Amino acid sequence: MILKRKIYNKLLLWKKECNGSKALLIEGARRIGKSTVCEEFAKNEYQSYIIIDFAKKNATVEKYFTEHLNDLDTFFMLLSAYYKKELVERNSIIIFDEIQMFPQARAALKYLVADGRYDYIETGSLISVKEKVQNIVIPSEERSVCMYPLDFEEFAWAFGENLLIDYIKECFEKKMPLEQGMHNKAMLLFKQYLLVGGMPKPVVLFIESGKNFSPVDAEKRDILNLYRNDIMKIKSQYRSKVLAIFDQIPGLLSQHEKRVIFKDIQEGSFADQYEDTFFWLSDSMISNECFMCSDPNVGLSINEVRSYIKCYLGDTGLLVSHAFDENELLEADVYNQILNDKLSLNKGMLFENAIAQMLTANGHKLYFYTHYSEDKHRNDIEIDFLISNNSKLKYKLFPIEVKSSKNYTTTSLLRFKEKFKLRIGECYIIHPKNLCTKDEVLCIPPYMAMCL
Numbered sequence: 317m318i319l320k321r322k323i324y325n326k327l328l329l330w331k332k333e334c335n336g337s338k339a340l341l342i343e344g345a346r347r348i349g350k351s352t353v354c355e356e357f358a359k360n361e362y363q364s365y366i367i368i369d370f371a372k373k374n375a376t377v378e379k380y381f382t383e384h385l386n387d388l389d390t391f392f393m394l395l396s397a398y399y400k401k402e403l404v405e406r407n408s409i410i411i412f413d414e415i416q417m418f419p420q421a422r423a424a425l426k427y428l429v430a431d432g433r434y435d436y437i438e439t440g441s442l443i444s445v446k447e448k449v450q451n452i453v454i455p456s457e458e459r460s461v462c463m464y465p466l467d468f469e470e471f472a473w474a475f476g477e478n479l480l481i482d483y484i485k486e487c488f489e490k491k492m493p494l495e496q497g498m499h500n501k502a503m504l505l506f507k508q509y510l511l512v513g514g515m516p517k518p519v520v521l522f523i524e525s526g527k528n529f530s531p532v533d534a535e536k537r538d539i540l541n542l543y544r545n546d547i548m549k550i551k552s553q554y555r556s557k558v559l560a561i562f563d564q565i566p567g568l569l570s571q572h573e574k575r576v577i578f579k580d581i582q583e584g585s586f587a588d589q590y591e592d593t594f595f596w597l598s599d600s601m602i603s604n605e606c607f608m609c610s611d612p613n614v615g616l617s618i619n620e621v622r623s624y625i626k627c628y629l630g631d632t633g634l635l636v637s638h639a640f641d642e643n644e645l646l647e648a649d650v651y652n653q654i655l656n657d658k659l660s661l662n663k664g665m666l667f668e669n670a671i672a673q674m675l676t677a678n679g680h681k682l683y684f685y686t687h688y689s690e691d692k693h694r695n696d697i698e699i700d701f702l703i704s705n706n707s708k709l710k711y712k713l714f715p716i717e718v719k720s721s722k723n724y725t726t727t728s729l730l731r732f733k734e735k736f737k738l739r740i741g742e743c744y745i746i747h748p749k750n751l752c753t754k755d756e757v758l759c760i761p762p763y764m765a766m767c768l
Contacts, residue, residue, distance in 0.1 A: 317520045318356060320473045321349065323463050327357045330459060331435065336406065339425045339436035339455070341415075343443045344463035345601040345630055346546065347539050349516040350439040353463075354411050362435070363407040366399045370418040381420050388431050409435040416440045419452045429457040442600045447551065462601070465514030465631045467677040468670075468766045472505060474519055480505070488767040491758065493750040499761065503748065506763040507655050510666050513633015514673070515539060529651045536637040543602055550596060557593040565603070565629050566639035569665040573686075573698070575608070575626045594625060604628040604672050606682035612702055612736055614711045616683045626684060628672040635669050657748075664720040667762060668700060671718050671746055674765040675701060685715070685732065697731045703768065705741060712741030714768070719747040726755045733757075744768070 323342070330340045342350050351367070358365035368377055377398060384391040395410070396403050403410075415422050415438040425436060438458075442448060466474070472481050484502060487494050494502060511529065512522045517539075518532045525531050547558050561576070568576055576590075597603040608624035609616045629635040639662060640650055653659035654666070672682055680703045687697035701716040713736065717729050726745065733743050733756075745759040752759050760767075 317524065318352075319349065319466065319470065319516055319519065321353050321463075321466070321470060323353055323461065324357060326461055327353075327437075328361070330461075331361060334459065336432050336435055337429065338457050338459045339429055339438060341438045341440065341443065341458050341460040342463050343440055343460060343601065345465075346441045346542055347515055347517065348463055348465050350463055351411075351413050352516065354413070354437050354439060357437075358409050358411060362409045363404045364401050365409045365411065366395060366401050366403070367411045367413055368395075368399075368421070369413045370416075370421065371414040373417065378418055378420075381418070381424050385424055385427055388427070388433075392433070403434060405433045408433075409437060412436065412438040414440060416443050416445075416448045419449060422449075422458075423452040423455065426453070426455040426457055429455070442546070442596075445550075445596060445599050464601070464677045465633075465673070466516065466519060467514060468506065468509050468674060468763060471509045471512075471514060471519065474523060475505070477505060484763060485767060487751065488760070488764050491751065491753075493752065494761075496750065499750045502763045503761060504655070506670075506761075510632050510670055511636055511651055511654060513631040513636070515631055515633060518633060532633075533637055533642070533645060536634050537642070540634060540638055546600070547596075554592040554596065557590055558596050561590070561593050561597060561627060562602070565627055566635060566662075566665070568627060569635075569669060570639075570662055573695075574665075574668065575624055575684075588623075591622075594627065597627065602630050604630055604676045604682060606672060606684055606701070609683040609685055609702055612683075612685055612713050612715075612739065616702060616704060616713075617681065620683065624686075626682075628669045628682075630673065630676075632666055632670040632673055635666065639665070664718070667720040667746075668718045671701065671716070671762065671765050675703060675716075675768060678766070678768060680768075687731075687735075697728050697735070699729065699732050711739070713739045714741050714744060716744045716746060716768070718762075719745055722747065722749055726757050729757055730755060 344350050355367060380391055380394050384394065392403055412421050422438060428436060469481050480502060483498060512518055512532055518535045521531045521535055547555065547562060550558060568574060594605055598605045606626040606628065607620040607622055609619050610621050611619040613619060629638065650659060675682060683702040685699040685702055686695045689696040699715045700718045703714045705712050715729060715732050729743055733740055743757045745757055746762050746765055747759050750761060
């Protein structure tokens with residue numbers, strides 16, 4: 317089963333705009349479908365293609381890069397013969413899969429692109445982690461694009477719900493609620509997205525098994541084990557800290573504030589001791605990091621406080637399997653509880669992680685805001701996410717609060733709105749109910765987060 321992915325259109329745009337003048341680098345976490353979409357693109361858009369999988373550590377092919385780059389006629393002849401594929405000038409593409417396993421091939425792109433005969437796509441996980449590129453010159457003849465797990469819209473496409481997605485977008489634009497039956501249908505689909513997630517193999521298994529969660533959960537656990545094995549291969553000086561944060565992500569997100577309290581991880585710990593830890597998890601795209609912004613203004617990153625961080629898992633379906641062991645999932649029947657709105661514990665964690673995932677897929681860097689009241693001796697403003705319109709002339713902020721229950725207050729958001737009223741565009745609350753307006757705040761169901 318081939319899943320429709322939005323990144324395909326980005327590949328088409330790259331082919332048209334660059335016309336061989338730049339290679340395309342696709343970065344993303346393991347098992348999100350990079351290789352699959354590249355091969356589908358190569359089959360559809362070119363006369364022939366070659367995929368070189370550097371994860372297989374083929375000494376013969378690697379030798380071509382070290383011995384024959386000075387003679388590209390021989391280099392291409394050897395590749396063509398080895399893979400038994402005829403290369404057609406300006407109508408063939410060569411895919412460097414898992415390029416991080418052989419950085420010399422990435423460095424060679426400078427000469428291959430300049431030669432101009434063929435197009436090149438690289439795929440990579442952990443591609444920009446320091447030890448993977450320290451001995452090469454990163455080519456300027458390279459355009460990069462990030463790929464993520466399926467977002468909610470792509471998940472809906474997999475079920476043939478294209479018309480439902482169009483209807484949701486129309487309702488968001490017009491700020492009107494969905495017809496109640498359609499809202500219920502969209503919420504059920506969103507809850508399935510929470511549980512299955514956006515990793516392609518679990519999505520396909522869910523569809524092909526008639527919506528059976530058991531094979532889906534087994535596959536997600538295989539992916540989590542793969543991530544743990546990747547962590548075990550990194551440099552020893554920060555391996556244990558990466559593993560500690562990775563293992564504690566569900567626990568961190570189940571807390572009220574959800575941010576990392578470093579002294580709770582290990583007594584006497586400080587944020588700067590974990591700098592490489594969060595760099596690795598974020599750079600590998602296993603996690604989505606969210607920093608506090610101390611003064612929400614033009615350019616949120618200018619006022620980011622990196623010692624205050626929330627760490628979301630890159631895929632919410634993986635978070636479900638990461639948070640519960642297999643016995644807990646079966647004994648508590650967690651999947652059915654979430655589908656039927658019976659799970660109170662950890663439901664907010666899943667909702668917030670999913671919104672972080674959807675905002676990240678839409679290109680937003682994640683920020684949150686808190687304000688401590690000296691009079692009340694507690695935080696009196698807590699904003700889960702801050703996004704902006706990135707306009708240089710008419711810059712506006714859009715605060716977002718995520719509510720997993722149907723009963724809540726808008727007090728914190730209204731305080732924030734009053735404090736920064738000149739900078740605010742629209743205020744959003746994401747809740748399980750249909751779209752409505754409450755205290756001049758637009759309250760939208762979670763499936764509409766794809767529209768932000």
